[in-house]
Amino acid sequence: YHCLRFLDRFMTFRFGEKxxxxxxxxxxxxxxxxxxxxxxxxxxxxRTPPPHLRSLFRFLFWSGKTKRDLASSLPRVATGRAxxxxxxxxxxxxxxxxxxxxAPDAVGRRNYAMLMVLARLGLRAPxxxxxxxxxIDWRAGTITLRHTKGxxxxxxxxxxxxxxxxxxxxxxxxxxxxxxxxxVRHHTPRGEPVGPxxxxxxxxxxxxxxxxxxxxxxxxxxxxxNRLLAGGASLKEVADVLRHRSLNTTMIYAxxxxxxxxxxA
Numbered sequence: 001y002h003c004l005r006f007l008d009r010f011m012t013f014r015f016g017e018k019x020x021x022x023x024x025x026x027x028x029x030x031x032x033x034x035x036x037x038x039x040x041x042x043x044x045x046x047r048t049p050p051p052h053l054r055s056l057f058r059f060l061f062w063s064g065k066t067k068r069d070l071a072s073s074l075p076r077v078a079t080g081r082a083x084x085x086x087x088x089x090x091x092x093x094x095x096x097x098x099x100x101x102x103a104p105d106a107v108g109r110r111n112y113a114m115l116m117v118l119a120r121l122g123l124r125a126p127x128x129x130x131x132x133x134x135x136i137d138w139r140a141g142t143i144t145l146r147h148t149k150g151x152x153x154x155x156x157x158x159x160x161x162x163x164x165x166x167x168x169x170x171x172x173x174x175x176x177x178x179x180x181x182x183x184v185r186h187h188t189p190r191g192e193p194v195g196p197x198x199x200x201x202x203x204x205x206x207x208x209x210x211x212x213x214x215x216x217x218x219x220x221x222x223x224x225x226n227r228l229l230a231g232g233a234s235l236k237e238v239a240d241v242l243r244h245r246s247l248n249t250t251m252i253y254a255x256x257x258x259x260x261x262x263x264x265a
Contacts, residue, residue, distance in 0.1 A: 006052040009037075022066050027073035030057075034075065050074050087219060088226035093212060094119055100209035101202060106173040106186045111202040113165040114183055114194075118203070120162045122224035122242050125199040131182045136166070145243070154243050225250075 011019060013033050030053065037049050057070040089097065098119055102112040117123055117131070127145055135144040136158065145154045166182065177184060177191030185192050207214035221242060228238050239250040 002048060003052045003055055006049060007056050009033075010053065010056070022060060023068070025066070025070060027070065030070065030074060087215065088223040089212070089219065091227075093210070094220075094223060096210045097206050097212060101206040106175075109165075109169040109173045110183055110186070110194075111206070113162075113169040114199060114202055115206055116162045116165040118199075118220045119224070120159050121156055122221045124218075124221070125196045128183065128199055129181070129193055129196060132180045133170075133182055134180065136163075136182070138163070138167075156241070 010030075010033055013036070014020075014025060014029050034049060034053075054071045054074050057066070057074070060066045061069040061071065098112065098115045101115050102108055114128055117128055118125075121143070123145070130146060131143065132146075135146065137143070141158050141160070141163065142155050143158045145156065146152075170182070173186075174182075174184060175186065175191050179191055179193060181193035183194045184190075185194055185198070203220075204214050225238050225242060228241060229235075233241075235247065235250050239247050242250065244250050
């Protein structure tokens with residue numbers, strides 16, 4: 001979807017309403033388009049425009065629609081690092097958020113269990129979708145996360161309250177299906193794993209019902225990281241729990257809030 005969206009935007013930028021000769025596209029056209037896309041008043045942190053365009057031009061060349069491979073002419077775009085602290089929710093708002101999604105039906109119990117996993121374990125939406133029935137060791141109280149990239153596996157402790165929410169959903173509401181995914185759809189196609197859009201929709205609904213402003217699903221991960229640091233965890237421990245491949249990714253949490261610094265002074 002995103003690749004097609006950028007294809008549409010670029011072709012309109014270059015040719016207008018009527019598509020022209022693709023061989024007339026030059027590296028200068030690509031640079032001008034990227035400058036327009038990336039030049040925003042607020043910092044543009046999305047790194048996807050160049051890869052999307054690279055995929056587009058590689059396809060056009062391989063399929064014989066252009067004589068030149070323009071993919072190699074795409075520049076790298078420097079995005080820089082955020083200079084602000086990640087927003088985090090206080091504990092009482094996390095409780096409001098999780099409780100707001102619960103309902104005594106199949107969808108309510110499923111979404112409640114997903115929110116518990118997101119809030120208590122700091123998982124990403126794709127990681128929630130990928131959880132299989134065999135990944136939960138109920139006796140040991142652990143959950144195994146299997147990553148498609150790099151074929152890595154991480155074993156995390158499963159908090160009792162989170163495990164109880166998942167168990168209640170599995171025992172009372174999950175439809176009978178051959179699929180081994182923990183979280184499945186309750187509408188057509190019934191019994192198939194939930195998708196990332198459904199997880200994000202559940203998160204947005206939880207924020208709406210709790211009366212909290214929604215920013216992005218990663219807010220729950222940031223909240224967990226801040227909670228760990230406040231509890232005395234080291235940056236290395238936070239990186240391990242959030243499963244960051246590089247410690248540099250975790251370094252954003254090392255920044256100090258000026259108000260807290262004033263209080264310390």
